[in-house]
Amino acid sequence: MKPASWKFRPFIATLLLLLLIGGTGWAALAPIHVASHDELFEIPKGTWARRMAGEKIEILPQTIRLTLGLNDVLLLKNKDDVPHIFGPTLIMPGQSFSLPFAQASTYTFQCTAHATGQLNIIVDPAPQSAWERLRWRARKLTNTVWGFAGLPYQHNHAGHG
Amino acid sequence: MARLNHIAALLLSLLFVVSMMASASATVGPALKAGVFNPPYMAPDFSLRGSDGSDVTLARYRGKVVLLTFGYTNCAAVCPTTLATLAQTRSGLGKAANAVQVVYVTIDPARDDVARMHHYLAAFDSSFVGATGTPDVLAAVRRKYGITAVKQGGGSNYAMAHTSSIFLIDRTGKLRALMPFGHDAADFVHDVKLLLVQ
Numbered sequence: 001m002k003p004a005s006w007k008f009r010p011f012i013a014t015l016l017l018l019l020l021i022g023g024t025g026w027a028a029l030a031p032i033h034v035a036s037h038d039e040l041f042e043i044p045k046g047t048w049a050r051r052m053a054g055e056k057i058e059i060l061p062q063t064i065r066l067t068l069g070l071n072d073v074l075l076l077k078n079k080d081d082v083p084h085i086f087g088p089t090l091i092m093p094g095q096s097f098s099l100p101f102a103q104a105s106t107y108t109f110q111c112t113a114h115a116t117g118q119l120n121i122i123v124d125p126a127p128q129s130a131w132e133r134l135r136w137r138a139r140k141l142t143n144t145v146w147g148f149a150g151l152p153y154q155h156n157h158a159g160h161g
Numbered sequence: 162m163a164r165l166n167h168i169a170a171l172l173l174s175l176l177f178v179v180s181m182m183a184s185a186s187a188t189v190g191p192a193l194k195a196g197v198f199n200p201p202y203m204a205p206d207f208s209l210r211g212s213d214g215s216d217v218t219l220a221r222y223r224g225k226v227v228l229l230t231f232g233y234t235n236c237a238a239v240c241p242t243t244l245a246t247l248a249q250t251r252s253g254l255g256k257a258a259n260a261v262q263v264v265y266v267t268i269d270p271a272r273d274d275v276a277r278m279h280h281y282l283a284a285f286d287s288s289f290v291g292a293t294g295t296p297d298v299l300a301a302v303r304r305k306y307g308i309t310a311v312k313q314g315g316g317s318n319y320a321m322a323h324t325s326s327i328f329l330i331d332r333t334g335k336l337r338a339l340m341p342f343g344h345d346a347a348d349f350v351h352d353v354k355l356l357l358v359q
Contacts, residue, residue, distance in 0.1 A: 074196075083307075088326060089339050090307025092202055099196030099341070107341065109324075 028130035069126035195338035204336035205305035212279040212291030233269035249346035268310035
C-alpha cells in the first residue's frame with residue numbers, strides 16, 4: 001500500500017510545473033524596476049591594517065558587469081582610515097566615488113590593485129526582449145545566491161580596490 | 162490664535178523651501194556626467210615647472226575650473242585624443258572658456274622638457290599649460306592622485322601605460338569629479354558649465 005502523500009505527488013508536480021512556468025513567464029515579460037542604480041562596492045574599516053598583517057583581501061573583481069538603466073552607476077565607498085586606490089581612482093577615508101555610465105561598452109581602467117593592472121567594466125544595453133530580461137534576472141539571482149553563500153563573486157565584498 | 166497658526170505654517174513652509182534649496186545646491190553630483198567625489202576635498206596642490214615659463218600650482222588657478230590630466234607627449238593615441246577633446250570643450254564653452262584651465266602633467270620628464278611641452282600643447286590649444294619637474298616630484302604628485310604610469314619597452318622609443326582620466330577641479334580648488342577617458346567634448350561642456358555656476 002502506498003503512503004497517503006504519494007496520492008498528492010501528481011498534484012504537487014503539476015503545481016511546481018505551473019509555478020516554474022509562471023515564474024519564468026513573469027521573469028521574461030514583466031518590466032524590470034530597480035530601487036537604485038548603484039552597484040556598490042565598499043572598502044571596510046580596517047582593510048589596510050588587515051593587509052599590513054598579511055591578509056589577502058579582495059573587493060573589486062577583475063571584471064564588473066553593469067546594465068544600462070538598471071545598475072549603471074558604479075558606487076565605490078572607502079570606509080577605511082587610509083586612502084585607497086579603488087578601481088579608477090584614489091578615494092579618501094570616508095569618501096565615496098559615484099561613476100555613472102551612459103553607453104554600453106567595455107571600459108578598461110588602470111588599477112594597481114589587480115595583478116593584471118587593469119579593471120574591466122562591461123556595461124550591457126538595457127534588456128529589451130523577453131529573453132534578455134530573463135537572462136538579466138537569472139544573473140541577478142545567481143549573484144545574490146552566491147553572495148549569500150559567501151562565494152567570491154561581485155557585490156558588496158570586503159577586499160582590495 | 163488663528164493668526165499664530167498662520168504664521169507658524171508660513172515659517173514651516175519657508176523652512177521647507179530653504180532646506181530643499183540648500184540640499185539641491187549641496188548635491189550637484191548626480192547631475193554630472195563624470196564620476197563624483199562625495200564629499201569633495203581640496204585637490205592636492207603641487208608646484209611644477211610650467212610650459213608657459215612660470216610655476217604651475219593649482220592655487221594659481223583659483224576662480225577657474227581646472228581640467229587636470231596626466232600623460233606624455235610621445236603618447237600615440239590616448240593623450241592626443243584627450244587633448245583634442247579638451248580643446249573642443251573650450252571651443253564649445255564660448256566665452257566661458259576663459260574660466261577654464263587645462264593642466265597637463267607629464268609622466269615622462271626624461272623626454273618632456275618645458276620647450277617640448279609648450280610646442281606640443283600649442284598644437285591643440287595655446288592656453289593649455291604643461292607641467293614638469295624632477296622624477297621624484299612628479300611621482301609624488303601622481304601618488305596624491307592615484308595615477309599609474311608604467312614604462313613599456315626599452316631604448317628611446319619606449320611607451321608609457323598610464324591613467325587616462327581627467328580630474329575636474331572647481332573654482333575653489335576642490336576635486337569634484339573624474340571623467341574617464343572616452344567621453345566626448347559635449348560631456349565636458351555639460352559638467353564644466355555646472356561647475357562654473359556653483
